[in-house]
Amino acid sequence: MKFQSPQTVDDAIAMLAADTNARVLAGGTDLLVRLRSGHISPSAIVDIKHISGMRDITQEDTPEGSGWRIGAAVSCAEMGEHAGLVAAYPGVVEGAELIGSTQVQGRCTMVGNLCNAGPAGDSVPAMVAAGALIRVAGPNGTRDVPVLDIPVAPGKTSLTEGEFVTSVFLPARPDNASDAYLRFIPRTEMDIAVVGCAVNLTLDAQGTVTAASMSLGAVGPKVKQVDASAIVGSTCDDASLDALAAAATEAATPIDDKRGTIAFRKDVSGVLAKRAAKIAYTRAKGASA
Amino acid sequence: MAKDEFQTREFKVVGTRVPRPDGLDKVTGRARYGADMSAPGMLHGYCLRSPHAHARIVSIDTSAAEAMSGVKAVVTRADFTVTPEDQGTRDILDNVMADKKALYDGHTVAAVAATSRSAGMKALKAIKVEYEVLPHVIDVDEAMKPGAPELHEGRSQESVPEGYSQNVLARSQYGHGDIDAGFAKADVIIERSFTTAATHQGYIEPHACLATMGNDNQGDLFCCTQGHFLVRSTCAEIMGMESGRLRVTSSEIGGGFGGKTTVFLEPVALMLSKKSGKPVKMTMSRDEVLRASGPTASTSIDIKIGATKDGRITGAWGDFRYQSGAFYAMNGALGAMCGFAPYDLENLKTVGWEVVTNRPKAAAYRAPGAPMAAFAVESVMDELASSIGMDPIDFRLMNGAEEGTKSAYGPTYPAIGLKATLEAAKAHPHWSAPLGENQGRGVGCGFWFNFGGNTSVSLMINPDGTVSLSEGNPDIGGSRASMSMMAAEELGIPYRQVRTIIADTASLGENDVTDGSRVTFAVGLATIKAARHAIETMKARAAKTWGIDADAVEWVDGAAQPAGPNAGKFPPLTLKEIAATMSNTGGPISGHHEANAEGAGVSFGTHICDTEVDPETGAVKILRYTVFQDAGKAVHPDYVEGQLQGGAVQGIGWALNEEYVYGEDGTLQNPGFLDYRIPVASDLPMIEPVILEIPNPGHPYGVRGVGETGIVPPLATIANAVSRAADVRMTSLPMSPPKLLAAIKAK
Amino acid sequence: MSRIHVNTTVNGDAVDYLCEAEDTLLDVLRDTLDLTGSKEGCASGDCGACSVLVDGRLVCSCLVLGAEAEGRTVETIEGMAEGDTLHPLQKNFINKAALQCGICTPGILVAAKNLLEKNPDPSEEEVRYWLAGNLCRCTGYDKIIRAVLDTAAEMRGAA
């Protein structure tokens, strides 16, 4: 196995294109575990952390306002330490910050979480609910794709030869908007989500939800976008939250495994949907105050 | 030793909280654990393990691996040509290297020694094993049924009745009185069935060893173990060598809890070293630890208890079915002995079953067999108390065992501390603190025997007046400090003047394993007696110096003093002064004690726990936890507290989230700390320890072992708390959120 | 296979070593540099026994490649005491019996020191969450958490 650490995006593309059995290394918190257990044996490791821009969090202007670009090698701890990003997308950051321990936080990235393509990645549902765009660089140039287009099946992504992700873009959004992510785990830390749920919503001046999106993790082969119209037009009263919960339970298509049963995951999808919506709603109201 | 001697004694060192002698090494990273030693020219050894739960090994071809660069030795069962005489040791050999069949997922079938990890890994891949996969069985009740896939032939003992599969290896029975008559007198009878999942000790240090063995049949072994003397005898028998030719040195040990009371890698490393002619180091990965070391039994238990309306138990019955993996282990019998041990029962019958399944051979885990039994019995006790409207502590007090009670396993108790722990629990503010919504409080009791056993200790008086103490029991939780304290106490010198080390197998007589909560009791006893032996010699030297009779000398505050008619005639001679002149008064001075210690003194504990249940997800939070345990005499209170806290938290893990999860194919689904969920710091509150001191008449200072009892009550205590918080009786462990939520929804 | 030459700083000293691409920083520390104070409890990021700081950031050294240490600064348990003067956490871990077997202790000390540098006045809950990736099976965490909180108070008092 070779270890390479390119300084530019083009060098990285060239290295990845030259060796189809090469693997991108970001924080390594998935990759190194698989390497040590013998699950993968790549011929080369391409460490993207020294490419300029990969470790930056920047604001980027768009016609809709100012959005956030997060480099592919930004660690989740660095996201949590960035006050501006936390204020703008508390749900995305809390998803990222739930990954692993303090030690894992210092290394792991959202993009690694996404490209690992596990059904239970904690940072993915909030990115989906936020409508984030993933920037992919490759031999044929750069493209921006929706989050859900990256994973195709557990452990498999849509990235083609020589391609890798360079950043995540979180779009600008109005003032009265916020998001939240909750997961269920048996312990308080150090577990993989049994169910994860993110809700992203926008309110009008009266506190009525004008737009909402929801997404569920660990209840299907990949993260699911779920219809959240049940709370649109409401003030997140109990009846509309119950309807949202029912939609989540209905949409969940989990399996029985060592971490949970089908019935449990379906039930808890609804519970988390309700609870996450409430938190996002409170935040959005606070954001407007 | 008269009973009142220790009770009136005023201790100077014992009972204080001194810093431990190995502390500095452990906070600076200098301490050497199993994997921290290396040797020049050392090779690295790796095991090839069965991917099947049950399979006949048709053939093993190691030729390709042997031919690879960097590979220095490959061993299979064919290299182990000696058949140990003892059945237990034959089982250990079959466990460390599969014979004709692989009996569980992870069972070692071959091993290699290579110059690097990568060479070793490649060699493992190059070994070709042809398996014929056989049907397997994982569940204890399934394994007992006639027609179940059978692991062994002709191994069932005579005690097993007709009508069971050959997986049932033994049945044992305990009790007294007439249970039918007892139940006939009951106003209320509750009968329930329980299950508990297998758990693992979860020590953070994986098994590791460094073996050097030559073709002169002499060997050296450095390993993390709870008992290097046992490692020596077991390995010597397996290797077909005399035990005097094998020296075993114990490393610092990174936790054991019973799981390091046998061997796994050691004989394999010795064989690889013998074959390669080089030192071989082996360490297990976490995956290997979970798949192939020694977890606990899983159980299926039925309990029936009857009581009168005013709270007197009239009859009790229990059937304890334990599977202990692929080989015999005594676990069900221990459950049958311990479950009802806290109670004074007129009519009792219990039966214990030992069953084999396609899982790794169970090893001890803190009070082996007892926590599951206590879970079942104490759950029914709780329900009974509720159904007759009695406070659960009062109900236990009314039926609690005390001095003179005939125990559930036969003997009559001497002075014991069960009721003291119950009274202390009842009087503690925790018991009466208010509870909020979805919260519940549970109480549970537990018992463990404690052991004494073979012990050999040497205590040397050094020329400068310091004292060196050699003991033969690996120190897991601060026992070197306790030994130094007891030696200092007895000699009448400051703690700092004594240094205790763990000697290797060539330096002391036989010592049993660090288990059975025996060390502070038995090694402490031997230390005190070794000190007394040295004191006798020092008194004789002083007498010689003074020219008086040895029995006219007393030992007071670290010095010899003339006594009786000579009192005051000579100034006292301190230990230091006697040491300084010892070469002129007869040569070196040391004290020894060797014995098979008896009188360990049984131990009881009572725990209280508050939980909060999330009724929508089944998540359980531990809000408050208090442990009450009788320590006899707490030599070093900090480390006694540590044992109680650690035991309670292991019990919390067992009760809530820890379990061996097997797939349909009989392979372990969660061989890592991510999915084998031991409690993390953020899961827990502080654990309040309350130490009671009801002196053990069998020890000069009244010491009882404290290491194991702490894990016995938690499973029941938490189950009782959760059952009250969720208002549904939980009879299956772990009470993981999916299980609890399903129970809540079904009520 | 040619090995990789790495120049780095470990506990303040310039160090260079050769490693294979798949060697983790933990492998290098333990097997090449003889710094066996960092322990391997899992090699998968779950136990924290291998905790070290890389450029001041707390990480599991089993989840870092040895090659990644090029140009970085690495701090391990061996560098925690200054000469024979123990760090207050080390002193308190001994005096307050915050260890039993001690295998988790190096990782916990490294993690706790990093916490107190970032947050000199953590709450009990903050300490518990910060250390959630450091498994201890012996103590039930009680005395560890107390030792960290007491040390924090002591260090605030001294500052």
Ligand SMILES: Cc1cc2nc3c(=O)[nH]c(=O)nc-3n(C[C@H](O)[C@H](O)[C@H](O)COP(=O)(O)OP(=O)(O)OC[C@H]3O[C@@H](n4cnc5c(N)ncnc54)[C@H](O)[C@@H]3O)c2cc1C
């Ligand atoms: C102890 C522990 C606890 C964990 N807990 C959680 C948890 O709670 N929740 C959770 O979701 N996950 C958890 N994980 C998994 C892991 O930490 C996360 O998935 C993490 O976000 C991965 O990020 P990384 O940067 O470390 O990825 P890496 O390991 O570097 O990479 C992961 C995969 O993505 C690929 N990749 C990385 N970056 C790119 C890129 N820019 N372009 C293309 N491909 C790329 C890699 O080649 C690799 O296949 C845990 C892991 C550990 C060890």
Ligand code: FES
């Ligand atoms: S060894 Fe690195 S976290 Fe366990």
Ligand code: FES
């Ligand atoms: S002291 Fe043993 S694991 Fe922490």
